[in-house]
Amino acid sequence: MEKIWLEPIGLVRTKAIGREVSDRGRVSEIILREDLAEALDRIESFSHLLIIFWMHGIPNEERTRKKVHPRGRMDMPLVGVFATRTPYRRNPIGLTLVELLEVRGNILTVRGLDAFDGTPILDIKPFDRWDTAEPVRLPEWRIRLEKEANDKRQ
């Protein structure tokens, strides 16, 4: 199958480093290419956006993994990469739902983007009602990770 080329439409700006990036309350900016600012017109009429980005920190040799332990934890089962959100995947595309806080020219201020400073943005889509499913079934390991995170917060 033929390869596909993409062009970054902008970059992430954040002061978060290391694990701080995963904090869903964190505010960061998406700096769109100036020639594309017009393509954001009226985006502020949506409260939430889906951000598709390129996890550029993943070396090519890490794209060949087929199975991983979620979060690299050996107490979690070994599962296929497509059954996890690991960045170590064939095409290291990131996908995150964010809250849109502000639009100024070519700059979007968003809450909840778990991407590092300098991450290339591939696409921005408005979040719509059809992007939701309820109820969802999750595996035991995922519920265990969720419970741990909740316990830590309390």
Added chain:
Amino acid sequence: MEKIWLEPIGLVRTKAIGREVSDRGRVSEIILREDLAEALDRIESFSHLLIIFWMHGIPNEERTRKKVHPRGRMDMPLVGVFATRTPYRRNPIGLTLVELLEVRGNILTVRGLDAFDGTPILDIKPFDRWDTAEPVRLPEWRIRLEKEANDKRQ
């Protein structure tokens, strides 16, 4: 900014043609590359998946549009492409939430994938609770399109 190269991980198989593709009740198959079948391990423990695909039918010259009328309808406002789900976008990446019905080897059977036969698949992600926001704010034009679709169904 440098261009990014991606590799299709599989293809869509569907009998749907034309507008039938948008029918969210329709069942289609994702044929993963055989060498990647292992990367689907345990994916059936999730009820829903996010499918990221490449809208290969969009010619390169259509990737430069900055504004569109949603659904090509002149009675809808002219809005920035990133404020719509139009395929005429800088990087024609498709993103759809589907219900996972069956997994057999390298073949996933899913409901609700609005992609044409032969569409290259870029990534498959399990749908998780953090992929949901409630309530969401939508623009007037989007609510109008939704109401029309509901009226038609009744």
